Amino acid sequence: MDSLLIRGGRKLVGEIEVSGSKNIALAVLSSIVLAEEPVLLRNVPNISDTRIKTKLLEIFGAKVEWMGTDVLVDCSNLVAGEPDEEMVRAIRTSFYMIGPLVARLGTLKMPAPGGCKIGARPVDLHLKGLHLLGAKITLDGGIYTATQKKLKGTEVYLDKPSAGATQHIMSTAARAEGTTIINNAAMEPEITALADFLNRIGASIEGAGTPKITIIGKRSLGGGDYKIPADRIQAGTFLLAGAITGGDVTIRNILPEDQTALVNKMREAGAFVDEGVDWVRIGAPSRLNGVNVTTMPHPGFPTDMQQPMAATLCVAEGTSIIEETIYESRTGHIMELNRMGAQIRQESGSAVIQGVESLRGATVYASDLRAGAALCLAGLVAEGETHVRNIHFIDRGYEAIESTLNALGADVQRVTESELVKVR
Numbered sequence: 098m099d100s101l102l103i104r105g106g107r108k109l110v111g112e113i114e115v116s117g118s119k120n121i122a123l124a125v126l127s128s129i130v131l132a133e134e135p136v137l138l139r140n141v142p143n144i145s146d147t148r149i150k151t152k153l154l155e156i157f158g159a160k161v162e163w164m165g166t167d168v169l170v171d172c173s174n175l176v177a178g179e180p181d182e183e184m185v186r187a188i189r190t191s192f193y194m195i196g197p198l199v200a201r202l203g204t205l206k207m208p209a210p211g212g213c214k215i216g217a218r219p220v221d222l223h224l225k226g227l228h229l230l231g232a233k234i235t236l237d238g239g240i241y242t243a244t245q246k247k248l249k250g251t252e253v254y255l256d257k258p259s260a261g262a263t264q265h266i267m268s269t270a271a272r273a274e275g276t277t278i279i280n281n282a283a284m285e286p287e288i289t290a291l292a293d294f295l296n297r298i299g300a301s302i303e304g305a306g307t308p309k310i311t312i313i314g315k316r317s318l319g320g321g322d323y324k325i326p327a328d329r330i331q332a333g334t335f336l337l338a339g340a341i342t343g344g345d346v347t348i349r350n351i352l353p354e355d356q357t358a359l360v361n362k363m364r365e366a367g368a369f370v371d372e373g374v375d376w377v378r379i380g381a382p383s384r385l386n387g388v389n390v391t392t393m394p395h396p397g398f399p400t401d402m403q404q405p406m407a408a409t410l411c412v413a414e415g416t417s418i419i420e421e422t423i424y425e426s427r428t429g430h431i432m433e434l435n436r437m438g439a440q441i442r443q444e445s446g447s448a449v450i451q452g453v454e455s456l457r458g459a460t461v462y463a464s465d466l467r468a469g470a471a472l473c474l475a476g477l478v479a480e481g482e483t484h485v486r487n488i489h490f491i492d493r494g495y496e497a498i499e500s501t502l503n504a505l506g507a508d509v510q511r512v513t514e515s516e517l518v519k520v521r
Contacts, residue, residue, distance in 0.1 A: 098486075098489070098513075098514070099488055099489075099511050099512065099513060100484055100485060100486045100488060100511075100512055100513075100514070101473065101476075101484070101485040101488050101491075101498075101499060101509055101510070101511060101512075102482060102483075102484055102485075102509070102510045102511075102512050103458075103473065103476035103477060103479075103482065103483040103484075103485065103507070103508070103509050104481075104482055104508040104509075105456075105458060105476055105477055105478055105479040105480060105481065105482075105483060106478075106479075106480065107342065107477070107506050107507055107508060108339075108342045108343050108344035108345075108506065109338050109339045109342045109344040109346055109477065109502070109505040109506050109507055110339070110344045110345050110346065110505060110506055111346060111347070111504065111505045111506065112346075112347040112348075112349055113335065113346070113347075113348060113349070113501060113504055113505060114327070114348070114349050114350050114351075115327050115328050115331040115332050115335065115348060115351065115501075116140070116142040116143075116166070116327070116328055116331065116496050117139075117140035117141050117142045117166065117324075117325030117326065117327065117328060118142070118287070118290070118325055118326055118327060118328040118329065118330075118331075119142055119144060119146060119147070119328055119330070119331075119493075119494045120287045120328075120330070121286075121287050121290045121291065121325050121326055121328075122138070122141050122142055122147050122150075122325045123146060123147065123150055123188075123190040123193075124190070124193070124264050124268075124287055124290070124291045125138065125290075125291060125294050125323065125325065126138075126147065126150040126151065126154065126170075126190075127150075127190055127193035127194045127197060127264070127265075127268065128193075128197045128264075128268035128271075128291065128294070128295060129154070129159075129170050129172060129197075130154070130157065130159070130172045130175060130194065130197045130198050130201055131172075131197050131200060131201065131268065131271060131272055131295070131298070131300075131318045132170075132172055132298045132318050132319065132320050132321075133172065133173050133317050133318060133319065133320075134171075134173060134298075134319045134320030134321075135169060135170065135171040135173070135320045136169075136170050136171075136172075136298060136320045136321060136322065136323065137167060137168075137169050137170075137321075137322040137323075138167065138168045138169075138170065138322070138323055138324075138325060139166065139167050139322065139323070139324040139325065140166055140167075140324050140325040140326075140327075141166055141167065141168045141325055142166075142325070142328065142496050143163075143165075143166060143496055144492060144493060144494060144495070144496050145187075145489070145492050145493050146188050146190075146493045146494070147168075149184060149187055149188045150188060150190065150191075151163070151168065151170070152184065153180055153184065153185070153188075153191055153194065154170060154172070156178035156179070156180045156181075157172075157175050157176060157177075157178040157180075157198065157202075157205075158172070158174050158175040158176035158178060159171060159172045159175065172201075175198075175201050175202055176202075177202050177204060177205050177206075178205075179206065180207060180208065181208075182208040182239070182240075185207065185208040185209075185210060186208065186209070186210065188210065189210045190210070190261075191207065191208075191210045192207070192209070192210040192220060192223070192241075192265075193223075193261060193264060193265045193268075194207065195207050195227070195234065195241060195243050195265075196223075196227050196230075196232065196243075196265050196266070196268060196269030197268050197269055197272070198243070199227075199232050199234075199243040199244065199245050199269075200245070200248055200269055200272040200273070201272070203244065203245060203246075204242075204243065204244045204245075205242075205243050206240055206241065206242050206243075207240070207241045207243070208239060208240055208241070209236065209239050209240070209241065220261075220262075222255055222256065222257070222259045222262035223259075223261065223262045223265045223266070225253070225262075226253045226255075226262060226265065226266035226269075226279070227243075227265070227266065227269060229251040229252075229253055230245075230248045230249065230250075230251055230266070230269055230270060230273050230277065231245050231246070231247055231248045231249050231251075231273070232244070232245045232248065232269070233245065247274065248269065248270075248272060248273035248274065248314070249273055249274050249275055250270060250273050250274060250275030250276040250277040250312070250313075250314055251273075251277055252277070252278045252280070253266055253277065253278070253279050253280065254280045254281055255279065255280065255281045255282060255283075256281070257281070257394075258281055258282060258283040258284065258308070258394050259283055260283040260285045260287060260288060260394070260395075262283075263279060263282045263283040263288050263310070264283075264287065264288060264291050266279055267279060267282075267288070267291065267292065267295070267302065267305070267310055267312060268291065268295060270312040270314060271295050271300040271301075271302065271312055271314060271315060271318065272314060272315065272316075272317075272318065273312075273314040274314050275313075275314055276311065276312065276313050276314070277311070277312040277314065278309065278310070278311050278312075279309070279310040279312070280308065280309055281308055282304075282305075282307070282308055282309065282310045283394060283395065284306050284307060284308065284394070284395050284396065285394070285395040286306075286326070286329060286352070286355050286395065288305050288306060288310075289305045289306040290325075290326055291305070292305030292306075292310070293305075293323070294323045295318070297321045297322075297323050298318045298319050298320060298321050298323075299315055299317075299318040299319045299321075300312070300315060300318060301313040301314075301315065326352070327350055327351045327352070328494075329351065329352070329355035329356065329399075330399065330401045330402060330467075330494070331494070331495060332348045332351045332355070332356060332377070333356060333359045333399075333402045333405065334402075334405050334470050334474070334495070335348060335501060335502075335505070336348060336356070336359065336360075336363075336377060336379040337359075337379075337402075337405050337406065337408075337409045337474055338473075338474055338477060338502060338505065338507075339379055339380065339381070339505065340363060340366075340368050340379050340380070340381040340385065340409055341381075341408065341409045341412060341474050341475075341477060341478050342381075342477050342478050343381050343382070343383075343384075344380065344381070344505070344506070345369075345378070345379075345380035345381075345382075346378070346379060346380070346505060347376055347377070347378040348376060348377055348378075349375065349376045350375055350376070351375060351376065351377065352375070353372040353373070353374075353375070353376070353377050356372075356377050357396065358396065358397060358398040358399065358402075359398070359399075359402055359406075360372065360377060360379065362388055362390060362398065362406070363379055363385075365386075365388045366385040366386050366387070366388045366410075366413060367381075367383065367384075367385050367386045368380065368381045368385060369381070369382065384412070384413065384414050385409070385410070385412075385413040385414070386413055386414050386415055387410060387413045387414060387415035387416050387417035387450070387452055388410070388413075388417055389417060389418045389419070389420075390403070390406055390410075390417070390418070390419045390420070391419075391420040391422060392419075392420065392421050392422050392423050393422060393423075394423070400421065400422075400423035400424055400427065401467050402467075403419060403421055403427060403467070404427065404430045404467040404468050404470065404471035405467060405470050405471045405474055406419065407419050407430060407431075407434070407441070407448060407450060407471060408430070408434060408471040408472070408474040408475045409474060410450050410452065411434055411439040411440075411441070411450055411452065411453065411456060411475065412452060412453060412454070412455065412456060412478055413450075413452040414452050415452055416449065416450065416451055416452070417449075417450040417452065418447050418448070418449050418450070419447060419448045419450065420446055420447045421446055421447070421448070422446065425446060427465070427467070427468075428443060428448070429463075429464025429465055429468045430464070430467075430468035430471045430472065431443060431448060433461040433462060433463075433464075433468070433472055434456075434461075434471070434472070434475055436459045436461055437456045437457055437458070437459045437461065437475050437476075437479055437483065438453060438455070438456045438457045438479075439453060439456060439475070440452075440453055455478075455479070455480055456475055456478055456479040456480070457479055457480050457481060458476065458479045458480060458481035458482045458483040458484075459479075459483060459484075460483075460484040460486065461475075461476075461483065461484070461485055461486070462485075462486045462487050463485060463486065463487040463488060463490045463491060464487070464490070465490055466490045466491060466493050466494045467494075468490070469485065469487065469488060469490045469491035470491060470494075470495065470498075472485050473485060473491070473498060473502070473509075476509075477502070477507055477509075488511075497511075499511050
């Protein structure tokens with residue numbers, strides 16, 4: 098199994114672009130089964146999650162052709178496939194396909210999903226919305242069975258603004274008869290992007306990005322082409338990579354408004370921040386100051402940036418407190434960062450970080466996608482060598498992360514266990 102060998106101590110400097118958004122690509126691939134004509138998706142990240150998702154589409158009869166970062170998907174002749182439980186468990190958003198698939202097929206079976214183990218991720222809001230639209234969904238022996246005779250528009254109130262539930266209900270409602278209104282909808286950029294895609298293939302959706310979304314259902318949706326926007330979490334991660342190393346990194350061809358929470362916290366921490374129409378720059382000419390961070394639904398500080406931010410604050414001056422309000426078990430990075438010399442203690446739902454002057458290299462294990470990214474950031478600034486294992490988690494969201502970091506001046510190698518012995 099591959100690992101990452103990171104030799105720390107180099108300032109990361111330079112300008113890069115990031116790949117298409119993992120979360121947007123997965124949302125689009127969940128809903129693409131609604132299209133009855135071919136769709137060309139451009140700028141799709143070539144990562145394990147998107148590869149698994151396209152294999153799932155093929156099980157349901159879709160024709161998929163990868164052409165570099167472009168993917169041509171033809172869902173004109175879907176069938177009630179029987180996906181492999183192991184494949185479905187590898188990716189959480191397989192569950193998000195149930196609504197769009199039942200809208201097209203009328204009935205299907207889908208094993209319960211998996212994904213990173215970062216805390217409770219209930220699907221009750223998804224099921225509530227799908228039931229109100231007219232779908233009947235039961236869970237028996239780890240298998241969901243979904244059926245529907247006729248989907249009809251309805252009004253849905255989400256008890257909390259769940260991004261996943263908003264995406265799932267919105268896409269399913271695009272093929273329901275009549276009008277659907279989602280109240281207390283999530284406002285993440287991924288919601289807006291998914292609505293843009295659905296409208297591109299013939300849907301009628303208004304209000305995405307606000308707490309109230311209105312969907313006028315269509316009998317059928319066509320095809321077209323759509324470019325996946327840049328990954329805002331990747332962008333944030335690499336901006337922090339520059340800051341933690343005392344460097345200066347610019348990310349181009351992104352939406353600066355997607356980085357608002359992060360850049361404001363970095364300004365508060367003493368970093369230099371500049372931004373233009375489609376770029377953001379963060380530099381840290383001196384040691385950062387500790388800050389307090391609370392994760393919140395958009396436009397608050399994103400939970401996906403919590404762990405990379407924690408790594409950055411490990412070497413900031415003073416005390417920082419990070420409160421995780423979205424996923425209570427998103428703490429797998431703490432013990433591993435402490436193994437590298439960080440001083441982090443858990444207090445209820447918060448991580449209290451006492452900044453240290455330096456970290457030291459160690460062998461550490463990624464417990465989930467963003468924890469793995471956090472360990473990479475720590476390795477960049479640590480003295481000596483850091484060996485990051487379980488990088489299959491990192492590969493779920495970052496395509497060849499070592500190449501991007503090295504383009505900014507890092508020294509990172511992807512190695513096998515046998516190669517690791519040689520390089521050491």
